[in-house]
Amino acid sequence: MFTSLQNRNYRWLWAGTVMSFIAMQMQMVARGYLVYEMTGSAKALGMVTMAAGLPMVLVSLFGGVAADRMEKRNLLMAAQAAIGLEILGLAILIATGYVQLWHLMVGSLIGGIAQSFNMPARQALVPELVGEEHLMNAVALNSAGMNLTRVASPAIAGALIGPIGVSGVYFVMVAFFFITVLTLLMLPKIGVSPSYQKRAVLSELADGLRYARQHPVIKGLLILELAFVPMAMQLQLLLPVFALKVFDIGASGLGLLWTFVGIGGLAGSLGVAWLGNFRRKGVLLLSSGTVWGGMMVIFALFSFQGIVPAALAFLLLVGLANMSFSATNNTILMSNADPEKRGRVMSMYMAGFGFQPLLAVPSGAIADAVGAPATILVVGALMCAAVLFVGATRVAIRNA
Numbered sequence: 001m002f003t004s005l006q007n008r009n010y011r012w013l014w015a016g017t018v019m020s021f022i023a024m025q026m027q028m029v030a031r032g033y034l035v036y037e038m039t040g041s042a043k044a045l046g047m048v049t050m051a052a053g054l055p056m057v058l059v060s061l062f063g064g065v066a067a068d069r070m071e072k073r074n075l076l077m078a079a080q081a082a083i084g085l086e087i088l089g090l091a092i093l094i095a096t097g098y099v100q101l102w103h104l105m106v107g108s109l110i111g112g113i114a115q116s117f118n119m120p121a122r123q124a125l126v127p128e129l130v131g132e133e134h135l136m137n138a139v140a141l142n143s144a145g146m147n148l149t150r151v152a153s154p155a156i157a158g159a160l161i162g163p164i165g166v167s168g169v170y171f172v173m174v175a176f177f178f179i180t181v182l183t184l185l186m187l188p189k190i191g192v193s194p195s196y197q198k199r200a201v202l203s204e205l206a207d208g209l210r211y212a213r214q215h216p217v218i219k220g221l222l223i224l225e226l227a228f229v230p231m232a233m234q235l236q237l238l239l240p241v242f243a244l245k246v247f248d249i250g251a252s253g254l255g256l257l258w259t260f261v262g263i264g265g266l267a268g269s270l271g272v273a274w275l276g277n278f279r280r281k282g283v284l285l286l287s288s289g290t291v292w293g294g295m296m297v298i299f300a301l302f303s304f305q306g307i308v309p310a311a312l313a314f315l316l317l318v319g320l321a322n323m324s325f326s327a328t329n330n331t332i333l334m335s336n337a338d339p340e341k342r343g344r345v346m347s348m349y350m351a352g353f354g355f356q357p358l359l360a361v362p363s364g365a366i367a368d369a370v371g372a373p374a375t376i377l378v379v380g381a382l383m384c385a386a387v388l389f390v391g392a393t394r395v396a397i398r399n400a
Helices: 006-038 042-069 073-095 099-129 135-184 201-214 214-229 240-244 250-274 281-305 308-336 340-359 362-370 371-394
Strands: none
Touching: 006 042, 006 073, 006 240, 006 250, 006 308, 042 073, 042 099, 042 201, 042 340, 042 371, 073 135, 073 281, 099 201, 099 308, 135 250, 135 308, 135 371, 201 214, 201 240, 201 340, 214 308, 214 340, 214 371, 240 250, 240 371, 250 281, 250 308, 281 308, 281 371, 308 340, 340 362, 362 371
């Protein structure tokens, strides 16, 4: 299960990834709580989240080109430092009482630009450190680390808001981002692929798009990731609404919701890591995606009744299926992509994370109009239908 952690360089990358995710998960809770407390609007939550997603859609492809043509460690360090400085600025504004909604939107915009360069480089670096044989294990352990932070970090952030305030939580986040930079200093410098041909940026970007369009497996996975997965991730955006309005369980309850998502995600990630170089990855992917959508539907049904324990149980299963799907999807993409194009392929995959916030405003407005449970019920049903359709029409993915 932990084979990749025997690799010294991967251990440092994994440790930095965990530090970064601790801060990111704390931000999800603190920012969501602050925005909803300031405005009482799910639409406002969506606006702040959308500000992070827009640059990830528009800039991430350029981040993929940068990951293919630049030294990945230094690119990661610069991106993490930029995010840390952005969080520091917001922490000062919150502490001094000057923070406004537009400040949070600008901060999200800056963070989204930095993530557009950070995420493709981090993903493309993994196979260079561990090799193809241990790739699925390493990807799953990355997901496990992320979900380990989702178990503890949201609950800690929710608990800290009372004694130290939202600004205090933001200052804690700053420390974690700069610790991440220190861990990256321990990695070796890894140059570009020997087969990489450096050309004009737009030419390289177009070449990456053309490559993905012509590859049957990569094309199918990217269609699923870009068109349907962002809908399913709207549940995370609406968790503050579930905590503060649907269930009426406050900030600590919001942390609890995130914790159950994290426990499920940790279990799903460790399960994929235990499978190792599993041969039927396509079947695992499609099964996980179908379960993911189905559990969202059941979670929504219990939310209509306000039954917190049952909703938490199915939220755990949502997290399990989500991370099983994501880790498998990630592995199949990296395994099928040529090394010199891996950064660009992963940047297209990461663009899906940008589409998630772009849907935040409409989903927030719909949740304000018809309620968060009804919104998630429809989204879960659509996710199930999308995965089943892809599974029925894309033989190459089933056999991946």
